[in-house]
Amino acid sequence: MTSYLRALRLVNFRNYPDDTVVLAPGLNVVVGDNAQGKTNLLEGISFAVTGSSPRTPNDSEVVRWGRDFARTEARVYLDGGERAVAVGYAPGQKKRVTVDGAPAPSLATYAAGGAGVRVVTFLPDDIRIVKGAPADRREFLDGLLSTLRPAYARAAIEYAKAVQQRNQLLRRIRDGFSSERTLSTWDRKVVELGETVLRGREAALGPLEAYFAASLRALYGPEKADVRYSYSAPLDGYAEALRGAHSADIERGTTSVGPHRDDFGVLLGGVDLTTYGSQGQQRLATLALKFAARDHVRGETGEDPILLFDDVMSELDERRRDYLAGYFLESTQAVITTTNLDYFDEDILERSHVVRISGGAVSETTSGGVR
Ligand SMILES: Nc1ncnc2c1ncn2[C@@H]1O[C@H](COP(=O)(O)OP(=O)(O)OP(=O)(O)O)[C@@H](O)[C@H]1O
Ligand SMILES: [Mg+2]
Incomplete structure (x- = not known):
């Protein structure tokens, strides 16, 4: 029991x-x-x-x-x-x-x-996981992984802080108060934490997608359901991508690559439900994501x-x-x-x-x- x-x-x-x-x-x-x-x-x-x-x-x-x-x-x-x-x-x-x-x-x-x-919660507003912005989807993923591992929770929080600090530095460089050389020190910290986040997400996505597809089949119908993660920079090219973005990042004053810019698509029969789903499809897909979260917690913890x-x-x-x-x-x-x-x-x-x-x-x- x-x-x-x-x-x-x-x-x-x-x-x-x-x-x-x-x-x-x-x-x-x-x-x-x-x-x-x-x-x-x-x-x-x-x-x-x-x-x-x-x-x-x-x-x-x-x-x-x-x-x-x-x-x-x-x-x-x-x-x-x-x-x-x-x-x-x-x-x-x-x-x-x-x-x-x-x-x-x-x-x-x-x-x-x-x-x-x-716990796995389903609140009416949760439909935004499917319907809303990338940040809503990342929050769902990060929340789930944080309940499974405190190390992930800490890395995600530290990563967000490191990106904010990097953004401040970018603006100081842009305004001439710091030199571009200081950026690589921050990059190392950002990449180290960001990689922990990315690895955590990568390990979870396979099982989550399979659980999601099975749940949506039971709730909705036989059409093929997918969860498709989209990287702003993939794990193996992350450090290079961050380096390659230096001048653009300085110009804008924000960090343009990393897990805080990633997203995942929720697809049914190859169609992206965020853009094209009906209200009912979006609601059932949200439910299926919650059922997938339940299955993933069960798979990881046995509870x-x-x-x-x-x-x-x-x-x-x-x-x-x-x-x-x-x-x-x-x-x-x-x-x-x-x-x-x-x-x-x-x-x-x-x-x-x-x-x-x-x-x-x-x-x-x-x-x-x-x-
Ligand atoms: N901090 C608070 N202190 C006192 N009352 C609060 C507080 N926050 C919310 N409420 C009140 O609690 C009441 C019940 O809210 P709740 O959202 O739980 O209702 P509900 O039973 O879920 O209703 P519905 O069927 O409309 O969803 C509301 O009238 C709300 O204004
Ligand atoms: Mg209510």
């Missing part, structure tokens, strides 16, 4: 003053009207397990209005025992993360499975991540809703929000744990079958 979340307590988190939610293995259906706190609950689970919000980089947003801290506590079932994890945040202070009462070594190690369980899928049923047809319900039921743990239980068949609900949310309170928790 792999690990899952048994219970979650949210204190001053978004619209929750102090609430505890009990969760079951398998499918948990969170039901409530609009603006009651369903998305906030999924965000709270993610915050508890990864130490940050999947919705915003600005932690103070999660603190309940008028309060000066937010806290999440979770009980994780693992190896037949239990682990207690807590994340406390007060604006202006360092986040406090504890595992069984002891401080976590770092946020990066905590985010990479320190809680004993990982299923918890699936946190927000309002995923509403825009799907009945056949796809049935497929998804089956998929979630067979997951180690899935927490799915909905405004309407009619999206789930009676026999699915009988095998699920239903949680009702109203006005930032968990008003009723029932196991199965009650509408």
Whole structure:
């Protein structure tokens, strides 16, 4: 049995003053009207397990209005025992993360499975992974790889900083305050970190593409699906490409090659869905990417991540809703929000744990079958 979340307590988190939610293995259906706190609950689970919000980089947003801290506590079932994890945040202070009462070594190690369980989230806005800008796609890839390896997370953060510093240097050179010779020192640092990022991405792309193709086939149809990575500079020619870009980079004051400029295309039947996909195709491809992330985490760690899928049923047809319900039921743990239980068949609900949310309170928790 792999690990899952048994219970979650949210204190001053978004619209929750102090609430505890009990969760079951398998499918948990969170039901409530609009603006009651369903998305906030999924965000709270993610915050508890990864130490940050999947919705915003600005932690103070999660603190309940008028309060000066937010806290999440979770009980994780693992190896037949239990682990207690807590994340406390007060604006202006360092986040406090504890595992069984002891401080976590770092946020990066905590985010990479320190809680004993990982999450894969699907939020309505995630469609931008397919529909949006290259930065949205890179963020998806970097987020996934960071939950698998803290070393990747650190390299990606350090790389971004090194590129920013290189950009400052480029502008000083352009404005005559530095000489071009100083650039090669920074190039070495940028290449070293950038190569770690590129190697991490390269190793993941093969399996991810295979998982993605299989998921999209199940969700959409038999057309061939691909993920196509496009390099601004390939791994083996990276240092030369950076050197070759010196004068253009100085002129523009930005670094034009490296993993921060790469992208990947999401293709169906050879057609790029970012440019040509219908809304439904883009949404299903986003789902398939999330399923691929689940499979990749499972392949790398041997453990299923918890699936946190927000309002995923509403825009799907009945056949796809049935497929998804089956998929979630067979997951180690899935927490799915909905405004309407009619999206789930009676026999699915009988095998699920239903949680009702109203006005930032968990008003009723029932196991199965009650509408
Ligand atoms: N920091 C905060 N403090 C207090 N309330 C907040 C905070 N952030 C958001 N809220 C409120 O929480 C309420 C519930 O939001 P949430 O997004 O969880 O609703 P939901 O149940 O997912 O609704 P929908 O079905 O419309 O998606 C909203 O009214 C929102 O304004
Ligand atoms: Mg919502």
